[in-house]
Amino acid sequence: MTDQLTYPDVVQLAVPFFIIAILIELVWIAVKGRGGRYETRDAVTSLIMGAGNVASGILLGFIAWGFFMVLWEITPLDLGSSWWVVLICFVLDDLRYYWVHRFGHRIRWVWASHVNHHSSQHYNLTTALRQTWTGTFTFMMVVRAPLILVGFHPAMVLFCGGLNLIYQFWIHTEAINKFPRWVEAVMNTPSHHRAHHGRNARYLDCNYAGVLIIWDKMFGTFVPEQDDDKVDYGLVHNLGTFNPLRIAFHEWVGIYRDMTQRGLTLRERLMYALAPPGWSHDGSRKSSEELKQAHLQRHPEDKGSAGFS
Amino acid sequence: MSLQVLLVLVVGGIAGIAAILHFMGLTGPYRFSEGQDAVAAWEREVPERPATNVHLSSDSRASLITFDGGSGIVWSFGDDTVARILEGTRPLETKTGLRFDFPDFGSSALNVRLNDSDRDIWLKALEAQ
Numbered sequence: 001m002t003d004q005l006t007y008p009d010v011v012q013l014a015v016p017f018f019i020i021a022i023l024i025e026l027v028w029i030a031v032k033g034r035g036g037r038y039e040t041r042d043a044v045t046s047l048i049m050g051a052g053n054v055a056s057g058i059l060l061g062f063i064a065w066g067f068f069m070v071l072w073e074i075t076p077l078d079l080g081s082s083w084w085v086v087l088i089c090f091v092l093d094d095l096r097y098y099w100v101h102r103f104g105h106r107i108r109w110v111w112a113s114h115v116n117h118h119s120s121q122h123y124n125l126t127t128a129l130r131q132t133w134t135g136t137f138t139f140m141m142v143v144r145a146p147l148i149l150v151g152f153h154p155a156m157v158l159f160c161g162g163l164n165l166i167y168q169f170w171i172h173t174e175a176i177n178k179f180p181r182w183v184e185a186v187m188n189t190p191s192h193h194r195a196h197h198g199r200n201a202r203y204l205d206c207n208y209a210g211v212l213i214i215w216d217k218m219f220g221t222f223v224p225e226q227d228d229d230k231v232d233y234g235l236v237h238n239l240g241t242f243n244p245l246r247i248a249f250h251e252w253v254g255i256y257r258d259m260t261q262r263g264l265t266l267r268e269r270l271m272y273a274l275a276p277p278g279w280s281h282d283g284s285r286k287s288s289e290e291l292k293q294a295h296l297q298r299h300p301e302d303k304g305s306a307g308f309s
Numbered sequence: 310m311s312l313q314v315l316l317v318l319v320v321g322g323i324a325g326i327a328a329i330l331h332f333m334g335l336t337g338p339y340r341f342s343e344g345q346d347a348v349a350a351w352e353r354e355v356p357e358r359p360a361t362n363v364h365l366s367s368d369s370r371a372s373l374i375t376f377d378g379g380s381g382i383v384w385s386f387g388d389d390t391v392a393r394i395l396e397g398t399r400p401l402e403t404k405t406g407l408r409f410d411f412p413d414f415g416s417s418a419l420n421v422r423l424n425d426s427d428r429d430i431w432l433k434a435l436e437a438q
Contacts, residue, residue: 012310019322023329030333039388047323054319121389126326163315169387239418240384240391244357250415266393294357 005081012054014166021170022125028175029124035175036124045127046162049116050129052244056136061291064141069152077151084263085211086160090211093160095148098209100140102221109273110138112251119247121234128172133248164210168193188213190223198231199238199294202307204288223307236278236291247273339385340369345355347372350411351383360393364430367407368422373431380438382409384419391416407431 031037079085092122104114113132120127147157171193178184178191196207206223209216216222225231239247258272258280268281276288286294292308302308330336344363348388350373351360356375358376365372371384374392383392400407406423423431 007422009310014437015310015315015322019318019326026326026329026333036331037388038333038335040330042387042389044323047326051319052325054315121386129357149437156359230354234389237415238386238391240386240393240411240419242387243417246414250413253414298356303397305428 001276005153005155007155010159010162018033018050018125018129018169019052019210021126024176025173027124028218029205031228032175036173038124038189039122039252040124041242042120042122043124043269045244045247046120046126046130048244049133050126050131052133052248053129053131053135056133061135063136064144065154065158068144068148068157071145071148072154075149075151078153079151081156085152086156090160090163092147092152092155094151094164094209094211095215097161097164098208100143101210102140102219103140103143105208106276107274108251108255108279110140110278111277112255113138113153115235115251115277116247118197118235119239121238123172123174123194123231123233125169125172126167127197127233134252138291158230170198178229184213186212186214192216192222194231195223195225197233199234199236200229200232201292202226202229203231203307204236204291204304204307206307227264236286330411335388337388338370339368339390341365341372341385341386342369344372347374347383351381351392352389353382354392355394360429364427364434367420367424367427371419371421373434375434375438380435382421384421395435395438397422399429402432 012014025036026038031114038281057241100110101114110202113134116132117127117130121132144161146156148154168188169191173190174194176190179189183189184191187209190213192207192209192213195203198204204221206221207213208221213222231267239250241247241250255273260271264272271279271281276287278285278290296303296308326397341350344365347363347365348360348396351363351372355376358379358381360374360376362375363372371382374383374434379394379396381394383390386429393409393413395417398409398411400409400421402408406421406428409419409421411419421431
């Protein structure tokens with residue numbers, strides 16, 4: 001067993017690149033007068049959320065690492081560390097990312113962690129760094145278990161996950177419109193990910209990909225960005241705060257309040273944590289599907305178009 | 310990368326980017342130029358409750374919206390806007406206007422600047438709901 005395998009923490013190493021890229025995007029927008037928007041408090045909030053994410057990784061990373069090492073002790077399989085194993089691991093971890101991300105939008109417990117990434121009404125490179133502080137508590141590390149059990153070393157799996165996150169950094173921009181068709185067909189691009197960040201009914205719950213957009217096409221969640229439906233970034237109900245603590249924990253607080261209401265059945269309490277965001281026991285809120293239906297009632301001409309099929 | 314170097318990069322990076330953005334004039338709060346702006350911002354977030362009336366604040370950074378069966382508020386949030394339906398939320402009177410404390414943890418308290426006559430208009434509109 002390759003117990004001593006180590007890889008660099010690529011996300012930490014990429015911090016200088018993140019700062020330089022943000023400055024380049026900012027200069028680009030200032031010079032060209034297009035390609036995105038920056039606002040000081042929004043950007044600073046995103047950066048603080050990013051710093052908090054790194055801090056939470058340092059403080060709580062041992063939980064996931066311990067879990068992975070237990071799995072590594074259990075499994076009799078070891079695929080080694082050759083370059084093609086790393087490549088296969090990267091692709092499979094990207095598939096893992098797709099499902100974790102999909103769960104992140106369809107299970108409120110996981111959404112409570114992921115929601116802060118969507119809480120900015122801007123879409124620029126700082127938005128990419130607006131990351132969760134509470135990912136450990138979603139227990140989504142279990143989705144990585146199969147990779148380790150089939151013989152990919154935990155360090156390699158985390159290394160591939162880090163590369164995946166770095167790839168996703170640069171696609172959080174309006175400065176790049178679209179790439180050649182073959183690139184847009186295979187890769188997750190700024191255009192595809194802009195749609196993912198849209199609060200427009202059309203774009204709700206689409207384009208979960210990390211690196212390869214093929215997963216969305218395979219699993220029926222791909223919606224291309226439409227020229228005639230400009231992406232409106234943010235949440236269906238946008239946050240009214242730049243306070244990082246409120247941003248990090250607001251949905252957890254919401255779950256707690258909903259689950260502890262008087263007069264609910266046990267099933268209803270669990271549904272407030274496990275059903276898709278927007279579920280309510282009395283129908284007073286709208287899920288993504290209901291928001292799409294409400295949109296089609298106001299705009300029947302959109303029926304059958306992308307995102308409404 | 311050592312923790313010390315990472316800390317310097319993160320703190321320095323955030324402070325540097327904040328300073329650059331501020332000195333580029335990108336901190337200015339959004340203001341509604343007219344009532345129609347506030348209505349558009351409201352209906353962007355609450356399309357199922359079309360506005361029937363609108364009252365801008367004295368500094369044009371917030372607007373009280375009334376709709377059939379209720380009222381709401383839309384306000385500038387950085388370079389953007391946020392809206393909330395006022396379900397049982399009653400404001401506190403302050404020296405400079407009204408203060409709204411929202412029940413949801415995703416909104417900080419909102420202080421709306423209103424002169425005396427505008428404050429009266431807002432309070433009457435809220436009481437009428």
